[in-house]
Amino acid sequence: MTITDHIPSWKKLSLFAVTWPIFIDSVLRMMLGTVDVFMLSRISDKTTGAVGLANEIIFFCILMFGFVGIGTSVAVSQYIGAGREKEASRISALAITINLIFGIIVSIVLVSFGEPLLTLMNLSPEQIGIASHYLKIIGGFIWIEALSYAVSSVIRSSGHTKSVMFVTLGVNVIHMTGNYLLIFGNLGFPQWGVTGAAISTVVSRLLGIVVLFVILYRRIPAPIRRKDYVTWNGSYVKQIMSVGLPAAGEHLSWQSQYLMIMSFVNMIGLTALNTHVYVMNVSNYFMALAMAIGAGTEIIVGQMVGAGEMKAAYQRLMKSVRISFVLTLVIVGTAAIFRHEMIGMFTKDPDIIAAGAGIFLLSIVLEPGRTFNIVIINSLRAAGDARFPVLMGVLSMWGVSVPLAYFLGVHLEIGLLGVWIAFAVDEWLRGIIMLLRWRSRAWEKKALVKPVSTVETAIGA
Numbered sequence: 001m002t003i004t005d006h007i008p009s010w011k012k013l014s015l016f017a018v019t020w021p022i023f024i025d026s027v028l029r030m031m032l033g034t035v036d037v038f039m040l041s042r043i044s045d046k047t048t049g050a051v052g053l054a055n056e057i058i059f060f061c062i063l064m065f066g067f068v069g070i071g072t073s074v075a076v077s078q079y080i081g082a083g084r085e086k087e088a089s090r091i092s093a094l095a096i097t098i099n100l101i102f103g104i105i106v107s108i109v110l111v112s113f114g115e116p117l118l119t120l121m122n123l124s125p126e127q128i129g130i131a132s133h134y135l136k137i138i139g140g141f142i143w144i145e146a147l148s149y150a151v152s153s154v155i156r157s158s159g160h161t162k163s164v165m166f167v168t169l170g171v172n173v174i175h176m177t178g179n180y181l182l183i184f185g186n187l188g189f190p191q192w193g194v195t196g197a198a199i200s201t202v203v204s205r206l207l208g209i210v211v212l213f214v215i216l217y218r219r220i221p222a223p224i225r226r227k228d229y230v231t232w233n234g235s236y237v238k239q240i241m242s243v244g245l246p247a248a249g250e251h252l253s254w255q256s257q258y259l260m261i262m263s264f265v266n267m268i269g270l271t272a273l274n275t276h277v278y279v280m281n282v283s284n285y286f287m288a289l290a291m292a293i294g295a296g297t298e299i300i301v302g303q304m305v306g307a308g309e310m311k312a313a314y315q316r317l318m319k320s321v322r323i324s325f326v327l328t329l330v331i332v333g334t335a336a337i338f339r340h341e342m343i344g345m346f347t348k349d350p351d352i353i354a355a356g357a358g359i360f361l362l363s364i365v366l367e368p369g370r371t372f373n374i375v376i377i378n379s380l381r382a383a384g385d386a387r388f389p390v391l392m393g394v395l396s397m398w399g400v401s402v403p404l405a406y407f408l409g410v411h412l413e414i415g416l417l418g419v420w421i422a423f424a425v426d427e428w429l430r431g432i433i434m435l436l437r438w439r440s441r442a443w444e445k446k447a448l449v450k451p452v453s454t455v456e457t458a459i460g461a
Helices: 015-040 045-081 085-119 125-140 143-157 161-182 194-219 234-268 270-306 310-337 339-344 350-382 387-411 416-440 452-460
Strands: none
Touching (some): 015 194, 015 270, 045 125, 045 143, 045 194, 045 234, 045 350, 085 143, 125 194, 143 270, 234 416, 270 350, 310 416, 350 387, 350 416
C-alpha cells in the first residue's frame, strides 16, 4: 500500500485537471451540431433554419437523457468519496441500463411523431419536409446518445475526464470528415446534403460509444459484472432518481419554455429565426467554460460531500463561481469585439449580421448571469439538493422568461433583441437565488450516502 492510498479521493483532484478536459469535451460536443449548421448553410439559409430547429428537438431529448446521467454522476461521486467503490460500480451498471431503455423509447417517439412536433413550430411546409427527414434519421438512433451520456457520466465521476474528451475528439473528426464527403459528394462519394449530415452524425456517435465502453471497463474503480446490468436495486434507483428527476424537471422546464419562445421568434420572422439559430450556435460556446467548471466542481464537491467534508465543499464552490464569472466575462467581452465577423462566418445577409451583432453585445450582460446558474446548480445537485433548483427554475422561466419574451419581442415589437433581454432577466434572477441557497447551507443535510467509516461505525454499534 502506497502513501497515496491513504489520501481521500477528492484530495487527489484539482479543479484545473478535472475541468479542462470537460471544457474541450463540451466544445467538441457542441461542434457536432454546429458543424451541420455551418456546412449546410452553404446550401441555403432556409435549410439551415430547418435543421437548426430539428437540432433543438434533438438537444431537448439529449437533455432529458441527462436526468439519469446527472443522478448517476452525483451518486457515483459520493460513493467514491465515501470509499464505497463496489457500490459505485453497481449503481453505474443499473444507470446504463435505465438510460438505454429510455433512449429506445425516445427513438420510437421521434420517428413516429417527429413531423407533428415540427408542425407545432410554425415552420413552412418546405422546411418541415427538410427538418422531418433529418430528425427521423438522427432520432432513430438517439438511443446511442443516451448510452453515451450514461457511460460518460460514470467515467467522469471517477475523475477520468481526459478519456471522455479524447473519445469526443475522435467522434468530431469522423463526423466532420463524413460531412465533407456526404453533404457535398467529395472524393467520389454521393452528394446527399441533409441526409449525408444525419448519417455522418449517427455513424460517428456509434463508433464513439464502442470506445467509451472499452474505457469504462478499464477506468472504473471496481469491475462491473454482467449481472449488474440486469439486477434491479430499488435503493440505487431511488438515489439516482432523487437527483435525476428534479434535474429532468428543470431541463424539461427550460427546454419547453425555450421551444415556446422559439415559436415567438418564428412569429417575428424568418430573418429573426435564422439570426437566432446562428447566434445560439456561437453562444453555446460562451457557456462551455462555465459548464466545464460546473461539471468539474460537481465531481469534486460530490466526493467531498460523500466524505463528509462540508466546509471544504462550500469553499470549493465559492472559488469556482468567482473563477467562472471572470473568465466568462473575458471570453464574451472578447467575442463582442469580433461580433460582426462571427456572424459573417454563417451568412452574408446584412440584416442577419446586424441583428446578431446586437445580440452579442447583450451577451456581455446575459452570460455572467447564466454562469451563476450552471456552476451553483451543479454543486447543489452534487450535494443532493436537487429539488430547490427545479422549483425556482419553473417559477422564473414560465413566470418571467416566457411572458417577458412575448411582451418585449412580439407585443412591443422589439424583435429578437427583446427575446434575448427576457433570457438575461431570467438568468440573473435565478443565478442570484441559487447563490443565496448555497450560502444558506441548507444543502448540507441532503447527502445521499455516508462515508465508509460512518457506515462501519453504525454496523459495529
